Amino acid sequence: MAEHDLTGDGFASSVAQVDATRVVTIGGRRLTIEEVVAIAQRRVPVALSGDPTWRARIERGADFLRRYLASGATVYGVNTGYGDACVVDVPPHLVEALPLQLTRYHGCGMGQHLDDAQTLAVIVARLNSLAYGLSGVRPVLLERLADLINHRVLPRIPSEGSVGASGDLTPLSYVAAALVGERDVLFKGGLRDAAGVWAALGLTPLTLAPKEGLALMNGTAVMTGLACLAFVRAEHLTRLAARLTALSTVALDGRAAHFDALLFEAKPHAGQMEAAAWIRADLAGRDDTPGHRLQDRYSIRCAPHVIGVARDALSWVRRDIENELNSANDNPLVDPDGERVLHGGNFYGGHIAFAMDALKTAVANLADLMDRQIALLVDDKFNNGLPRNLTGAAPARAPINHGFKAVQISSSAWTAEALKLTMPASVFSRSTEAHNQDKVSMGTIAARDCLRILELTEQVAAAHTLATVQAAQLRLRSNGTPLPAPLRDFVDSVSAQSPFVDEDRALEPDLRALTARIADCALVGDTVEGRRHG
Structure with a gap:
């Protein structure tokens, strides 16, 4: 298995022993519907782009957000509460705990679980959106999403519970939970706890940076996949x-x-x-x-x-x-270029x-x-x-x-x-x-x-x-x-x-x-x- 960067300070390959002609590149290019389906149904792996310009943009966004918060600025969902609670200021000592709270309280989905292909399509859609470079997430988050795809670590995502704005919050919380080592996932044909699967892969569960819980969940990846x-x-x-x-x-x-x-x-x-x-x-x-x-x-x-x-x-x-x-x-x-945070x-x-x-x-x-x-x-x-x-x-x-x-x-x-x-x-x-x-x-x-x-x-x-x-x-x-x-x-x-x-x-x-x-x-x-x- 390829070595993985565990520091969050750079990129590492998440594709091990694959045919390079069958890898779909994520980052710095438009993804097609057929590529999503190939990944979801035909087990085609993904690789993050090696383009240094794209990689620098991802790094730059995460670095600016860190500096912006350090300057005392207020950013929705980072040092405020979520949704209607945006008027609630989160004390600095609780900011790092906030993303995990978001993933946990949204763990209330119901209905049938998405099947394997649907789950993979959802993860691909979320990865590609975050790879656009306007979400302020660290490179390691993109790597771990690629790991879910390439190692077929599949969160159990209930199909019901999203109203489609603010994105697919509740179903995507199951993707975020898998990354932090919580809830169950399908792996190698069986139902396993997420933390145990990361251990089996020689990795540790991700600790989300202040905006990363919101970035994972506050989007349209389920409906799009x-x-x-x-x-x-x-x-x-x-x-x-x-x-x-x-x-x-x-x-x-x-x-x-x-x-x-x-x-x-x-x-x-x-x-x-x-x-x-x-x-x-x-x-x-x-x-x-x-x-x-x-x-x-x-x-x-x-x-x-x-x-x-x-x-x-x-x-x-x-x-x-x-x-x-x-x-x-x-x-x-x-x-990351104009160094602005835009609420929309x-x-x-x-x-x-x-x-x-x-x-x-x-x-x-x-x-x-x-x-x-x-x-x-x-x-x-x-x-x-x-x-x-x-x-x-x-x-x-x-x-x-x-x-x-x-x-x-x-x-x-x-x-x-x-x-x-x-x-x-x-x-x-x-x-x-x-x-x-x-x-x-x-x-x-x-x-x-x-x-x-x-x-x-x-x-x-x-x-x-x-x-x-x-x-x-x-x-x-x-x-x-x-x-x-x-x-x-x-x-x-x-x-x-x-x-x-x-x-x-x-x-x-x-x-x-x-x-x-x-x-x-x-x-x-x-x-x-x-x-x-x-």
Whole structure:
């Protein structure tokens, strides 16, 4: 293991024995959503920048704050109480004890704990914000946050308890507590006390400098980390919805002409043009002789228009998430160059709140689209000659087989729940903390809602995938027309995991496995994941 600086006076490497080509650098550069996800899900380590200019800026901020306090200046949350108690002066002999008090009294989170990937995304977001150089923290604090990531020392962070301003105080207190050796952490597959884990790593728990408790907790890292994870899953779903629309078009013996490029040049929203192009590519070479209907129903014909809304939303959602990710969002800020302390409200999570409220609505619309397509496929009044409920049973067994009937019912239930959760969280501001925090963002609740809607929509997508692959195979048996190559490869990939349903069987294992694959952004290979990595 690399040597670590324990003095707080400089930097040391927190990455030991790693492939340098797979390390994400923190400090002096903008971090992307994909890099956060790579760290959180793919176990890519981090390293603090070696740029001497950046390192000097971090040192300079911490040094100025020390001198500023020594001069007798008053700094919120450093030698005053917190929140509404900012009017309370903290005696000099208690200043060093104040940060630990902050971490302790905020240890009141509830609800399910964040999972490993979510926890890592949160820590990365907090580290990157503090590395901006306007928080007045010591280099050793950044090193220890990097240690949490690289050694997979994961604080147990409850998901509930943040109103999104002053940042994510309560959930981030669990990150701060882990650094000082308090509360439990996950380490090497087990639940351990934080102090014991630091000892196992040959390190001592951190003693927080006067502003460092506030710097760790007074920011938007939880909502931002969750938003990064939500973004890539939503992006994958847009690509999957387009592919399933193409396959549904084949299965329903529909018309490829609905996706002609001229239609979308005439109404040039970039997202729907992109979705239509994906569908056209998947249908390339298909004979478009009008069959059962001159115009397919809306859930097929208008699919690019539905998917396109999500695609276009993702463009500005990315902008806002990455701006928040690459910002100093605590309070007060410490200007190391102008030697000023600035009291403001950068902890307010309004941009993430609005982005997540919008994204969850766009994703729920994808669930609704896919659910409507499933309904067409299973209903023999609308599926243009396919068997009722897509049963693959032999004629003698058909009366007792029901195929995808129950899958469609479950899909409808998941869709309804997703749609119910689209109520915006950002409009539910509640005055709290003695009316000091009298307008708050609810950004973390919006991000959690978005992740839940994603989970439900991925279940709908799994149901749609199984049903559409079954339908395409049934259509192939009836007319013998081969599938276009991209769709054939997709059907083969899904069928290898979930075979054709000839006799009724419980499909829960297939649905769970496929949902996990979708959540991992691994079902459609040509997604945009990783384009912006590095």
